[in-house]
Amino acid sequence: xxxxxxxxxxxxxxxxxxxxxxxxxxxxxxxxxxxxxxxxxxxxxxxxxxxxxxxxxxxxxxxxxxxxxxxxxxxxxxxxxxxxxxxxxxxxxxxxxxxxxxxxxxxxxxxxxxxxxxxxxxxxxxxxxxxxxxxxxxxxxxxxxxxxxxxxxxxxxxxxxxxxxxxxxxxxxxxxxxxxxxxxxxxxxxxxxxxxxxxxxxxxxxxxxxxxxxxxxxxxxxxxxxxxxxxxxxxxxxxxxxxxxxxxxxxxxxxxxxxxxxxxxxxxxxxxxxxxxxxxxxxxxxxxxxxxxxxxxxxxxxxxxxxxxxxxxxxxxxxxxxxxxxxxxxxxxxxxxxxxxxxxxxxxxxxxxx
Amino acid sequence: xxxxxxxxxxxxxxxxxxxxxxxxxxxxxxxxxxxxxxxxxxxxxxxxxxxxxxxxxxxxxxxxxxxxxxxxxxxxxxxxxxxxxxxxxxxxxxxxxxxxxxxxxxxxxxxxxxxxxxxxxxxxxxxxxxxxxxxxxxxxxxxxxxxxxxxxxxxxxxxxxxxxxxxxxxxxxxxxxxxxxxxxxxxxxxxxxxxxxxxxxxxxxxxxxxxxxxxxxxxxxxxxxxxxxxxxxxxxxxxxxxxx
Numbered sequence: 001x002x003x004x005x006x007x008x009x010x011x012x013x014x015x016x017x018x019x020x021x022x023x024x025x026x027x028x029x030x031x032x033x034x035x036x037x038x039x040x041x042x043x044x045x046x047x048x049x050x051x052x053x054x055x056x057x058x059x060x061x062x063x064x065x066x067x068x069x070x071x072x073x074x075x076x077x078x079x080x081x082x083x084x085x086x087x088x089x090x091x092x093x094x095x096x097x098x099x100x101x102x103x104x105x106x107x108x109x110x111x112x113x114x115x116x117x118x119x120x121x122x123x124x125x126x127x128x129x130x131x132x133x134x135x136x137x138x139x140x141x142x143x144x145x146x147x148x149x150x151x152x153x154x155x156x157x158x159x160x161x162x163x164x165x166x167x168x169x170x171x172x173x174x175x176x177x178x179x180x181x182x183x184x185x186x187x188x189x190x191x192x193x194x195x196x197x198x199x200x201x202x203x204x205x206x207x208x209x210x211x212x213x214x215x216x217x218x219x220x221x222x223x224x225x226x227x228x229x230x231x232x233x234x235x236x237x238x239x240x241x242x243x244x245x246x247x248x249x250x251x252x253x254x255x256x257x258x259x260x261x262x263x264x265x266x267x268x269x270x271x272x273x274x275x276x277x278x279x280x281x282x283x284x285x286x287x288x289x290x291x292x293x294x295x296x297x298x299x300x301x302x303x304x305x306x307x308x309x310x311x312x313x314x315x316x317x318x319x320x321x322x323x324x325x326x327x328x329x330x331x332x333x334x335x336x337x338x339x340x341x342x343x344x345x346x347x348x349x350x351x352x353x354x
Numbered sequence: 355x356x357x358x359x360x361x362x363x364x365x366x367x368x369x370x371x372x373x374x375x376x377x378x379x380x381x382x383x384x385x386x387x388x389x390x391x392x393x394x395x396x397x398x399x400x401x402x403x404x405x406x407x408x409x410x411x412x413x414x415x416x417x418x419x420x421x422x423x424x425x426x427x428x429x430x431x432x433x434x435x436x437x438x439x440x441x442x443x444x445x446x447x448x449x450x451x452x453x454x455x456x457x458x459x460x461x462x463x464x465x466x467x468x469x470x471x472x473x474x475x476x477x478x479x480x481x482x483x484x485x486x487x488x489x490x491x492x493x494x495x496x497x498x499x500x501x502x503x504x505x506x507x508x509x510x511x512x513x514x515x516x517x518x519x520x521x522x523x524x525x526x527x528x529x530x531x532x533x534x535x536x537x538x539x540x541x542x543x544x545x546x547x548x549x550x551x552x553x554x555x556x557x558x559x560x561x562x563x564x565x566x567x568x569x570x571x572x573x574x575x576x577x578x579x580x581x582x583x584x585x586x587x588x589x590x591x592x593x594x595x596x597x598x
C-alpha cells in the first residue's frame with residue numbers, strides 16, 4: 001500500500017506541469033491572501049519574511065554551498081540593497097504616484113549590491129576557506145561603519161518612516177524569479193564549474209575552467225539576490241539602521257543554509273521556512289496563541305512556568321537545535337540533494353532524488 | 355638549446371633553462387629538454403627530484419623562470435585554463451576527480467571551453483571504447499568509483515579536453531599490479547592515436563619499457579638522458595631505481 005502511494009507520489013513529481021501549476025497557484029494566492037485576509041495580518045507578515053529569507057538562503061547557498069567558499073558578507077550586500085533602494089524610493093523616485101517604480105528601485109538595489117559583490121570576488125581569486133571568511137567579515141564591518149558615518153543615510157540612527165511598498169505578490173514574484181535564475185545558473189555549465197571549484201580548484205583550472213570568471217559571476221549573482229532581499233526587507237520593516245545588518249544577520253542566513261542543506265535549492269527553501277517559522281513559534285505571544293485551545297488547568301501552569309520565559313530561552317533553544325542537526329544530520333535536511341521539480345529533464349537520471 | 359632545434363617542426367614542447375623556486379628552496383636548477391610529436395617521454399627520479407614541478411610549470415600552475423615553448427608559443431605567464439585550450443592536458447598526481455559530481459559531469463567539465471558539439475560526441479565514443487567501465491558508471495558519483503576507475507576517469511577527462519600533449523603524473527600510484535599493466539597499455543593506446551605523452555613515474559621499469567626517450571632527474575637537474583631501452587640497460591639506473 002505504502003509502496004503504491006510512493007509510486008503515485010513519484011509519478012506526480014515527475015510531471016512537467018507540476019512546477020508551473022504550483023507557481024500560478026502561489027501567485028494567485030499571493031494576491032488573494034491579502035485581498036480577502038485569508039490569514040491574519042501577522043501570519044501574512046511571516047509569510048513575506050519567509051519569502052525574503054528564501055532569497056537570502058538561496059543567495060548564500062550559491063557561494064557557501066555550491067562553490068564551497070565561505071562568505072559572511074551577505075548582511076552587507078543586503079544592507080547595500082536596502083539603503084540604495086530606500087534612498088531611491090524616499091528621495092528620488094515619485095513612487096507614491098507611480099507604484100511600478102518600486103520594482104525598479106528594488107532592482108537597482110540589487111545591481112548596486114552586485115557591484116560590491118564583484119569587489120568581494122577579487123580576493124576570492126587568491127584566498128579561500130577561513131581566510132576568505134575573515135575578508136568577507138571585514139567587508140561587512142566596512143559597509144556597516146560607512147553607513148553609520150554618512151549622515152545623509154541616517155547615520156547610526158537609521159532611516160525611519162519608509163513607505164510600506166513590499167506586498168505579498170511582489171515578494172512572491174521576486175522569490176520565484178530569483179530561485180528560477182539561480183536554478184538555471186546552477187544547472188548550466190557555469191554551475192558545473194562552480195561545483196568543480198568546490199571539489200578541487202586546481203583540477204578545475206586544469207579542466208580549462210576559467211575559475212576567475214566563474215567566481216566573478218557567482219559572487220555577482222549571489223550579491224544581487226541578497227541586495228534584492230535587502231530592498232524588500234527594508235520596505236516591509238519600514239525602518240532600517242546599520243545595526244540590523246550586522247554579523248548576527250549573516251549568521252541567521254548561514255543557519256538557514258546549513259539547516260536546509262548545502263548545494264540544494266530545495267534545502268534552502270526548506271531551511272529558510274523552518275527557521276523563520278520556528279523562531280516565530282518560540283515567541284511567547286505566538287506560543288500562547290497556539291496553545292490557547294488547551295483547557296485552562298493545563299494552559300495556566302504552562303503559561304506561568306514555560307511560555308512567559310520563552311523570550312529568554314528562544315535564543316538558547318534555536319542554537320541548541322542547530323547543534324543537534326549538525327551532529328546527527330551534518331549535511332542538513334537536503335544536503336547535496338535536490339527537489340525533483342528543480343532538476344532539468346536532461347539531468348534527471350544523474351541526480352539523487354529526495 | 356640552439357635555434358635550429360626550435361625551427362625543427364617536429365618539436366612539440368621545448369623547455370629551456372627551466373627554474374622553479376618555492377620561497378627559498380630551488381626545486382629546478384635550469385634544466386632543458388625537448389619532446390617531439392608522437393613520442394612518449396618519461397621523467398624518472400626519486401621523490402623531491404622535481405618531476406611534478408616540471409609538469410606544474412608546463413601547465414601554468416607554478417611560476418617559473420626560463421622558457422617553455424609549446425608549438426613555438428612561449429608559455430611564460432599564460433594562465434592555466436588557457437594552456438589547456440592550447441592543447442596541453444595535465445593529469446595531476448592524486449587524481450583530482452570531482453568526487454561529488456557524476457562521472458558524466460566530470461567529463462563535461464573538460465569540454466568547458468569547447469563549442470564543437472559533434473567532435474565532443476566523437477570524443478565520448480573514443481573514451482568509452484578505451485574505458486568501457488566509464489560508460490556503465492556514467493551517472494554515478496565519481497567519489498564512489500574505485501581507484502583504478504578514478505584513474506581512468508582522469509585520463510578520460512584529459513582526452514576530452516583535446517590535449518595533443520598529455521602530462522601524466524604518476525598514473526600507476528596506488529593501483530594493483532594488474533591495473534598498473536592495464537593503465538600502461540592504455541597509455542600506449544592513446545599514444546598510438548597520435549597523442550604525445552610526458553609521463554612522470556616512480557615505476558621506472560614500466561615507464562622505461564613504453565618510453566621512446568627518458569630523462570633521469572636528481573635534485574632538480576637532469577643527470578642522464580637516453581632512449582627507454584638504453585636506460586633500462588644502464589647499470590646506474592638498475593642500481594638506483596630498478597633494484598638489481
